[in-house]
Amino acid sequence: MSTQFFAKTSTEINLFQGYPSFDQLTRDEAEKIQVSLLSPCGRFMALATAETVHVFTGVEFTQSLLRVSLKDVYDLHFSPSGNFLSTWERPSISEPDHKNVKIWELNVETPSETPRYAYQAKMQNGWALQFSKLDNFALKQFDREVRIVKIDSADNATFNFSKPYSKLVPEQPISSFLISPSEFPTICTFSPEKSGKPAILSIYSIAEGVTEKKIATKTFFKADSCQLKWNLQGNAVLCMAITDFDSSNKSYYGENTLYLLSFQGANGTLGGKSVRVPLSKEGPIHDFTWSPTSRQFGVIYGYMPATITFFDLKGNVVHSLPEQPKNTMLFSPTGRYILIAGFGNLQGSVEILDRHDKFRCITKFDAANTSVCKWSPGGEFILTATTSPRLRVDNGLKIWHVTGTLCFVKEYKELLKVDWRHQISSKLNKSHVIKFQETSTEDSFSDPKLGKIEVEVHDSATEYLSKRQKKNGASSGASSKPAGAYRPPHARRAGGAPSVPGAAIRNAKVVPGTVGVVPGVSGKDSKAAAKNRKKRENNKNEPSPGAEALTVDETAQPKVNKEASPEEKKIRSLLKKLRAIEALKLKQASGETLEDTQILKIQSEDKVAKELDFLGWKSDGAQ
Template sequence: MSTQLFAKTSTEINLFQGYPSFDELTRDEAETIQVSLLSPCGRFMALATADAVQIFTGMEFSNRLLRVALKDVYDMQFSPSGNFLSTWERPSIAEPDHKNVKIWDLNVETPPEVPRYAYQAKVQSGWVLQFSKLDNFALKQFGKEIRIVKLDGEESTFNFDKPYSKLVPEQPISSFLISPAEFPTICTFSPEKSGKPAVLSIYAIAEGVTDKKIASKTFFKADSCQLKWNQQGNAVLCVAITDFDSSNKSYYGENTLYLLSFQGVNGALGGKSVRVPLSKEGPIHDFTWSPTSRQFGVIYGYMPATITFFDLRGNVVHSLPEQPKNTMLFSPSGRYILIAGFGNLQGSVEVLDRHDKFNCISKFDAANTSVCKWSPGGEFILTATTSPRLRVDNGLKIWHVSGTLCFVKEYKELLKIDWRHKVSQNLEKSHVIAKNEDPASDNFSDPKLGKIEVKIHPSVLEYNAKRQKNGSSDGAKDKPTGAYRPPHARRAGGAASVPGAAVKPSQRVIPGMAPPPGAVPGVAKESKAAAKNKKKRESKKKETTPDATQPDADSQAANQPRVNKEASPEEKKIRSLLKKLRAIESLKQKLAAGESLEDTQLLKIQTEDKVCKELEFLGWKNEDAQ
């Protein structure tokens, strides 16, 4: 089966066959669907309507496997191997004991319409059970402890009253995550509380009581965290987050990155915990593991951000120049790395080759992207604009790793988009697999770039023609963006921001001096006192020279120093002294009006004679003294 694409709108569901044909299959019942979901293994598609949940299977999801009558299902979740489906219904007010979470077993020939397990979860966050990679363990938190049940056969039950193992940490935990390994371990996080530091620990699952710590790390400044395991399940990254930033530099609190790792099965060869050294202050925008599980990348710091790659010991492997990026995605084999700036950034995308010293092999622009994913084979990149993140320009684009745009599909309202992972050949005839078989374990290899001839779908030509007609274009060509500037500095001086142009500070006219080059006469606002003095000077000149209607231009030019493009030190000094003189005049008027002044303001008035002498020494003449 070729790679497929799944797209959902408010009126239909589309399934595309993938490169190069992109044939489309449309379903009609999408207008009543509230939730849609593809299983990680690619075998199932779950659709939830207002009164039922349906499971479809097959090459084109044409075979309905199961239909159960469930009302108001607003969330669903597949287990990693796709053997179980969890559904969350809206809690019923009429039934206080309503078990609104149900687990359905899909790994049988005819799945029963009765759930394997049901429990109550009133809150939609954190409601789902955690399953191991092969669906042979299920975890659920009960108060301060975590209970683990083992699912080793069709007759096994989710009996959390008699669990396979119990984990009771020393401090109450706020989050935990099971590793994606064949012999799974559990990472727990206990936040900082009552002067006690936060604790991050890795436990090995054991029958009876799980209390063996493989690795542990204690630290402060941690109210919550984000956990990410690598694919081998022998290392975990933790971003510790505080609710507030003590330095008042960020609205999003402080971020610190920690790395816990171990060697051998269940840490038989020892564990290690380190704080990842980040060389720049600021938030952590993204962090992700390489599929090889030997390296990870971090994007951090105030914009422009720093991009650094580390090894399993927390040592720096490679760093990229600072640039406005906030997204990092490794290809399925780990050879190519996508770095991009989405959200409030411009949407520029770069693809790096890990085997060629992180050199950039392609660039393209994908503005307003809300979804970005690699294809399961690592040859194509999906970028899409979806609603309700953005309600305009909804659509999807398929890019080749070389930067060529291969397929475009525009929508009035696109709600969801995803790749359908490749289904193994032995699953094409039947959806049932063994418990110890991983359906998503196909090894994909990224293409080697050389002389590539990529077939472009006709939709791209239509899209480019439409864009050119509207006066815009889209593609892999770079745009002259210039140096990065933060948003608050892009309209300095009241002028529109021009990429690559220097920002000029606003200019003002100083009374008593010639206007600076480029300044518009009359734009600078004069104070009331300066306007009054100007009026007095004009009336005095009329009395002394009744025959002259205007002052002599030559004499005025002699009394006023000209400001060249680069002002001399004497002219800069005169400007500074004139500014002090205007401030003293304003304080004298306040004192005459009966206002009370501070001691420093009174001392400033006493320096008027000194300022005037310095101005005379520099060649400036007071017009009022004439």
């Protein structure tokens, strides 16, 4: 694997060359790095400090492409083809009209230090413009309408939203929209439920002038907000509708429903379809994602243990897995392998399924405390990381092979971000002015089920595994006592604690109906108890009772025999009081302050002893 990946801390960025060498290139910045980002095309890396924004390119990001003086930049955004970089500055109180969003053009031989377009966005959520896959359209919402400009590189990339290429004005105000990732894009809009009117989900085709042709639409209730996901082909979109409150009071996070809108032909010339995805179990939707083939999608939903189901483009169930505690699903870039895992508040168990082999599980491994999980661009490796501030301990990253082998480990004191560097697409490379050639390409790998893979493990992974084995071995050998059932305090003191001076402990007596021994008590069985025990032994043909002897110091209380006589039950009750008195006397001898009711219980010891003697419980003596 030649694909690179990077890790960001507060003061440096580590770039790794990938399998098998994992060579590291450290970029040490004098100032604190506030935010960094890799472009989707893999050509650029942008980082922002307190005073500047810097864009690098090249095989190892050593070539400086653009450097501008810009203060308080806290967010970055690349267009899909990497031709434009958007920066978001913290709004200025002293300058109410300050345009804190700026767009910089990078796909030129010498990028200008003057932004191509600037506007104001006070909120950090949804501040960036939406670009089409080829960066030839840009979208921005103005109150109730969405304006679309067509970007012509020959026209110096103008963003004239006052004279847009097209306008989209839905019948209801929209709260969110998303352009499809296809070369001939469409737009999905969502209008929330309001004033008794249902929510509306629609797909529009872009047309010059006014965009008003609906390809597909769906109306429904119980939708205050939504989450949209297009498939890669851009002919189907999933919408998870979310309510702020759950009417059944079963969830803190509201109710979730999933809808599917799809169409056929260019811009829906062959018709569209909208369905509600049939989820067979109540509860929240933990994750939903498209296959890279764009023909299937998977959903993890329901109260734990969750249900995992795969659907086709028509919303029909393709396959379901047994219920299990999972909340994350990731398809590999080739679409063959599916990663399902339980992260967050779950234990971090990971399974890899083979889509071509009836969803068979090919490997399992544990990645505890994972906050970031991503497939490599070639689909052979998996990157898992524990980052801050999600977790401030055990920060670090791990590289796993698809067979479950841990290949590389890098630990950090504070790790803020990790990501793969994607390879530039050959289709998009034709229009790119800024290019670079990678030294090698990611090697293909054999199918795990064929057993032809020999994964080379880095020394860091070997050292990490050996440390864990030593740690686990030391912790397991710290205590020689095996884990067993719970023992009450009086039993623990009686079994192992040294005797307390001045504490009177009565001699052992045998509990009627059992052959167990009460600590510190001894005596003879009553006649009724002996008769009942002998009758049970003859009826059940059991071996000698001595083979099944139960000591009271190993159980919370003796087993009650259904055939026990009233005298036996009374004796057991009195012995229970006697054990409680002995426990209180131990507390009193150790200097612990007792309540008045506890002192009265201690004073009733003689009365309890007399009742035992009256019922035939003979003591050999008292200390």
